[in-house]
Amino acid sequence: MKLLLVVACALIDADGRILIAQRPEGKPMAGLWEFPGGKLEPPESPEQALIRELAEELGITVREPCLAPLTFASHAYAQFHLLMPLYVCRRWEGIVAAREGQAIKWVKPNKLRDYPMPPADEPLIPHLIDLT
Structure with missing residues (x-):
């Protein structure tokens, strides 16, 4: 089975809310909510990929020491196995x-379960609730 490495970020604002993004129509799992991020492009490190993705998706500049x-x-999907550092x-x-x-949308950690997410994202929620 193919291993797919993607990277994700929980952006946390001054009020302790976490940013989630809804997958647009036309993409796999459209309508589900997820943490911003994406696939690595060789020869990127996970941190470099995340900095690039956050700039592309959200228009923000993140420095590596802030990650x-x-x-x-x-998570094993039907077509691939996903490995996703958060x-x-x-x-x-x-x-x-x-x-x-x-x-x-900016969401309080204890409200993240109110938003349907891909199966790989759901197990990350308790870690974020514990963090904030």
């Missing part, structure tokens, strides 16, 4: 904005 690894997801970021430059047609 703190928290946990990871390991980083926490509390400091960035710029204003968060949806730049790829996705809906975005």
Whole structure:
């Protein structure tokens, strides 16, 4: 089975809310909510990929020292096995904005379960509730 490495970030604002983004129509699992991030492009490190993805998706600048690894997801989908490190970021430059047609929302950690997420993302929620 193919191993797919993607990286995700829990952006946490000054009020302790976490940013989630809704997968747009036309993408697999459209309508589900997830943490921003994406696939690595060779020869990127996970941190470099996340910095690039956050700039592309949300228009913000993140510095590598502001990314703190928290946990990871390991999930077997039908076509591939997903390995997804989750980083926490509390400091960035710029204003968060949806730049790829996705809906975005700031959510208190204890309300994350109110938003349907891909199976790989759901196990990350308790770690974020414990963190805040």
